Amino acid sequence: xxxxxxxxxxxxxxxxxxxxxxxxxxxxxxxxxxxxxxxxxxxxxxxxxxxxxxxxxxxxxxxxxxxxxxxxxxxxxxxxxxxxxxxxxxxxxxxxxxxxxxxxxxxxxxxxxxxxxxxxxxxxxxxxxxxxxxxxxxxxxxxxxxxxxxxxxxxxxxxxxxxxxxxxxxxxxxxxxxxxxxxxxxxxxxxxxxxxxxxxxxxxxxxxxxxxxxxxxxxxxxxxxxxxxxxxxxxxxxxxxxxxxxxxxxxxxxxxxxxxxxxxxxxxxxxxxxxxxxxxxxxxxxxxxxxxxxxxxxxxxxxxxxxxxxxxxxxxxxxxxxxxxxxxxxxx
Amino acid sequence: xxxxxxxxxxxxxxxxxxxxxxxxxxxxxxxxxxxxxxxxxxxxxxxxxxxxxxxxxxxxxxxxxxxxxxxxxxxxxxxxxxxxxxxxxxxxxxxxxxxxxxxxxxxxxxxxxxxxxxxxxxxxxxxxxxxxxxxxxxxxxxxxxxxxxxxxxxxxxxxxxxxxxxxxxxxxxxxxxxxxxxxxxxxxxxxxxxxxxxxxxxxxxxxxxxxxxxxxxxxxxxxxxxxxxxxxxxxxxxxxxxxxxxxxxxxxxxxxxxxxxxxxxxxxxxxxxxxxxxxxxxxxxxxxxxxxxxxxxxxxxxxxxxxxxxxxxxxxxxxxxxxxxxxxxxxxxxxxxxxxxxxxxxxxxxxxxxxxxxxxxxxxxxxxxxx
Numbered sequence: 067x068x069x070x071x072x073x074x075x076x077x078x079x080x081x082x083x084x085x086x087x088x089x090x091x092x093x094x095x096x097x098x099x100x101x102x103x104x105x106x107x108x109x110x111x112x113x114x115x116x117x118x119x120x121x122x123x124x125x126x127x128x129x130x131x132x133x134x135x136x137x138x139x140x141x142x143x144x145x146x147x148x149x150x151x152x153x154x155x156x157x158x159x160x161x162x163x164x165x166x167x168x169x170x171x172x173x174x175x176x177x178x179x180x181x182x183x184x185x186x187x188x189x190x191x192x193x194x195x196x197x198x199x200x201x202x203x204x205x206x207x208x209x210x211x212x213x214x215x216x217x218x219x220x221x222x223x224x225x226x227x228x229x230x231x232x233x234x235x236x237x238x239x240x241x242x243x244x245x246x247x248x249x250x251x252x253x254x255x256x257x258x259x260x261x262x263x264x265x266x267x268x269x270x271x272x273x274x275x276x277x278x279x280x281x282x283x284x285x286x287x288x289x290x291x292x293x294x295x296x297x298x299x300x301x302x303x304x305x306x307x308x309x310x311x312x313x314x315x316x317x318x319x320x321x322x323x324x325x326x327x328x329x330x331x332x333x334x335x336x337x338x339x340x341x342x343x344x345x346x347x348x349x350x351x352x353x354x355x356x357x358x359x360x361x362x363x364x365x366x367x368x369x370x371x372x373x374x375x376x377x378x379x380x381x382x383x384x385x386x387x388x389x390x391x392x393x394x395x396x397x398x
Numbered sequence: 399x400x401x402x403x404x405x406x407x408x409x410x411x412x413x414x415x416x417x418x419x420x421x422x423x424x425x426x427x428x429x430x431x432x433x434x435x436x437x438x439x440x441x442x443x444x445x446x447x448x449x450x451x452x453x454x455x456x457x458x459x460x461x462x463x464x465x466x467x468x469x470x471x472x473x474x475x476x477x478x479x480x481x482x483x484x485x486x487x488x489x490x491x492x493x494x495x496x497x498x499x500x501x502x503x504x505x506x507x508x509x510x511x512x513x514x515x516x517x518x519x520x521x522x523x524x525x526x527x528x529x530x531x532x533x534x535x536x537x538x539x540x541x542x543x544x545x546x547x548x549x550x551x552x553x554x555x556x557x558x559x560x561x562x563x564x565x566x567x568x569x570x571x572x573x574x575x576x577x578x579x580x581x582x583x584x585x586x587x588x589x590x591x592x593x594x595x596x597x598x599x600x601x602x603x604x605x606x607x608x609x610x611x612x613x614x615x616x617x618x619x620x621x622x623x624x625x626x627x628x629x630x631x632x633x634x635x636x637x638x639x640x641x642x643x644x645x646x647x648x649x650x651x652x653x654x655x656x657x658x659x660x661x662x663x664x665x666x667x668x669x670x671x672x673x674x675x676x677x678x679x680x681x682x683x684x685x686x687x688x689x690x691x692x693x694x695x696x697x698x699x700x701x702x703x704x705x706x707x708x709x710x711x712x713x714x715x716x717x718x719x720x721x722x723x724x725x726x727x728x729x730x731x732x733x734x735x736x737x738x739x740x741x742x743x744x745x746x747x748x749x750x751x752x753x754x755x756x757x758x759x760x761x762x763x764x765x766x767x768x769x
Contacts, residue, residue: 135738153746187753190725191746193739276716360431 071128072121073329074337075322076144077155077315078106078136081175081202082288084318085113087121092162092323096120097315099288106136107348110143118340129329130337131155131321142367142374143348145338148324155320157181157188160284162323163310168280171299171307172316173269173289175202180273194273202288204237208244208261212254219258223294226259234264262294266302281305286313346370355379399498400425401519402465404453407617408542409642411586413469415579416535420523425465426574427456430620434459439733441489448621448702448732449614450482454489461495469519472503477676477707504649534579536646541586543643545569545593546626550638552596553630554604561596563627565589605751608637608689610682611700612708615731616640622700622731623740632748637694639685640678663688670714677707683714690722695751697724698744703732725750 070089077084083102087095098113098120131148132140133155141149160170161183170181178201182190194201209216230252233243240261247257270279283305289295290313300307312319329335338346352365364378376384402425403413410426417424428434430452438455457468468490473480483501490497500515520528552562569589576582607629615621616638626636647656667684674680686697699715701708715726727747729740 135742151742151745151749153742154749185757187757188746188750189754190719191750193743276713358429358431360433 070122070125072125073128073322073326074117074130074144075155075315075318075320075325076110076130076132076140076146077134077152077317077321078102078110078132078140079134079152079175079317080177083109083113083134083136084315085117086312086315086318086322087117088319088322088326090326092326094312094319095125097312097318099314102136106139107143107350110140111344111348114144114340114343118344127335127337127339129322129325129333129335131323131325131328133317133321138375138377139367142369144343145336146325147333147335147337148321148328150321150324152317153179153181153191153193154188155317155324156286157183157191157320158323159316159320160286160310161186162319163312163316164282164284164308167282167284167308169277169283171269171274171283171285172287173201173285173295174287174317177201178269178273178287180269180277180279182277182279190277192273192275192277204240205261205265205289205292208241211241212258214254214258217291220262220291220293220295220297222255223259223262223292224297226253226255228256229259229263230256232257232260232264234261234268240264259294259298262292262298263302266295266298270302279303279305282308284308284310286310286316288314290314348374352378355384399423399467399521400465401467401469402427402457402460403469404456405430405618406614407619407642408539408546409617411542411573411582412535412538412642415538415582416531418578419531419534420520420527422519422521425460425463427460428463429570430456430618435733441493445704446485447478447704449479449618450486451733452618452621453482453486457486457490457497458495461497465497467498467500467519469500469502472501477705479677531579534583536651538579538583538586539646540643541583541590543641545586545590546638546641548590548593550626550630550636552593552598553627554633554635555598555602557597557599559631562593562630565592565596568592602633604633604635605696605748605755606635606637606694607748607751608639608685608692608694608697609700610639610685610689610697611678611711612702612705613640613645613678615700615702617642621702622729623735623737625698625700625729625744628741628744629748632745634748637689639689640681666691670717671710675707675710677705679707679711682708682711683718686715686718686724686726687722690718690724694724695755696747697726698747699726699728701728701730703730703734725754 072087072089072095075086079102081102082099083106084099086097089095096117098116100109100113102109129147130144131150132146133150133152137149156170156172160167168183170183172179177194179191179193181188205219206216209219214222230247233239244257244261283303285296285299285307290309296307296309310316346369348367348369350365350367352363355362355364362379364376364384366373367375400423401417405427414424414426434455435452437458438451442451442454470483472483483499487499500519502515516528549562549566556562573582573585576585609616629636647653648660664680664684666687667680671680671683682699689697699712712728719726729743
């Protein structure tokens with residue numbers, strides 16, 4: 067029996083860490099979605115442990131890719147072959163699973179983006195810049211405040227008969243407007259539905275401003291689980307929205323696919339191996355560089371007893387010894 | 399009199415050289431750092447644009463080093479820069495700084511005031527001396543920009559990543575202690591040679607990106623978060639539409655041929671925008687079209703937050719993209735800009751261009767098979 071070739075994708079985001087394993091036919095063998103809880107290294111190690119236990123014995127990891135805001139960190143911990151930004155990763159994943167996609171709406175924990183695809187390549191994109199209104203964290207907070215489990219949030223919104231209008235321009239104003247509507251006696255369902263509509267309006271006016279949204283529209287990211295938001299998007303755009311099966315881990319999937327492509331070009335994986343990731347002690351320490359008046363805070367990641375990577379310098383003095391930077395240039 | 403001035407990219411080389419030659423004592427403001435920005439942000443109106451804040455930071459840091467006179471260019475264009483000198487003067491006065499400020503407005507109508515200001519600065523120097531010092535300063539501007547152009551070419555092709563920048567870093571250290579335009583020019587020429595020796599990878603054809611946008615953000619690397627360096631690291635060759643040398647050639651020199659070329663490019667924007675709406679908005683549109691026609695892979699527009707002229711340009715650029723097919727991305731910078739998100743956008747944009755180039759190459763291959 068020949069061993070199965072497996073590719074891993076790791077997405078370290080601000081709110082969640084996702085790990086997926088795919089085979090050569092892009093079939094998902096296992097996926098893990100855990101909260102970052104501000105401790106990316108420990109949680110990532112735990113996620114890797116879970117992934118190792120999920121995969122059948124005897125599989126061979128042939129490649130690993132990382133993405134998300136913590137991609138550099140994750141790349142050092144797992145020793146990744148490919149380090150890619152989340153826009154490219156999401157674009158690749160959507161195109162793989164929904165080949166005729168022309169627009170991707172992605173709403174994650176702390177950022178939201180729109181990716182425009184034409185003829186199978188990314189042709190334009192935008193990310194939210196200043197405001198967190200409309201992202202997963204905000205919805206989470208409102209659900210907690212209304213004492214509704216976040217999983218039920220969308221279903222409740224669909225029950226609404228006459229949604230109220232919520233000011234969605236800013237997270238703080240949206241919250242006070244919601245409270246105001248509550249005190250007026252509006253029903254919980256109507257308020258939630260109103261909030262979903264406000265968030266969609268806000269997204270389309272900010273992130274989606276000036277972008278040509280054409281079907282097929284794919285909606286991904288953790289918030290895509292919310293049927294209320296999904297419905298609001300469909301009403302605002304007038305198109306049917308496709309939510310892919312693995313909507314919540316599309317970034318990680320993209321990273322895995324990119325790793326697969328990279329390895330298929332004849333490269334050998336640098337993956338550390340599950341055991342070594344778990345055994346190795348990763349610690350970080352930071353210090354202030356006194357080279358100039360910038361006083362950059364330099365963070366060092368130490369793997370075992372050697373410095374694995376450094377971040378944070380503006381001038382490049384410290385990143386020059388950065389292994390991940392070299393790796394990235396090797397990938398390019 | 400100890401004279402200082404705000405930083406703007408390589409401008410300090412030329413200004414220092416010129417003032418040295420005229421025998422005027424100069425205080426070069428310390429390189430822009432986090433501290434400069436912090437001082438500027440604290441002392442400036444919150445709604446002011448980023449360059450003003452950094453200027454203020456420069457002044458204060460120079461005054462700490464003993465400067466008592468500030469020189470700054472003015473402008474009569476419909477952009478907030480026109481008010482910079484006057485507003486900054488008021489801010490410094492309110493703070494209780496006893497400094498003199500000489501504002502050089504373009505001498506569009508009032509030559510007398512202009513001449514008086516030059517006299518005030520140059521003291522007993524003869525007009526011949528002044529003219530010569532000015533001429534040498536413009537040569538410094540030209541050669542410094544040529545040096546940066548070499549760096550732009552090298553970064554995208556260097557064998558050992560970081561070679562170019564470590565040489566530029568050495569240049570900055572060395573030139574800091576030089577006196578007079580002659581010495582500064584010699585250092586620039588020496589480093590032009592040193593940079594040319596950076597080993598290049600053979601047969602690479604890097605992605606090409608053109609930078610357009612507001613002049614200060616384009617010229618001052620601290621403000622644009624070292625975009626040229628970052629793109630170079632990603633293996634991109636950068637083209638700059640607006641440089642100090644370009645500005646000098648258009649506004650201060652008698653290079654008629656160049657002015658005609660400049661106007662020819664501006665004319666390309668006519669279907670979209672056919673007049674100056676302040677700042678460099680007109681140039682931004684025109685250069686985006688020009689770069690598209692030249693076959694560059696992409697264009698990046700950079701501007702400070704709240705820059706009115708560039709906002710006008712930003713809203714026109716999607717139309718240019720539609721008509722010419724060269725992707726254009728806009729980046730806005732201010733004191734809140736996070737470096738990680740900025741880099742993510744650059745990386746994603748470069749990926750986009752790479753994919754586009756590859757799919758074009760595939761199409762070409764297919765057409766060969768068919769035909």
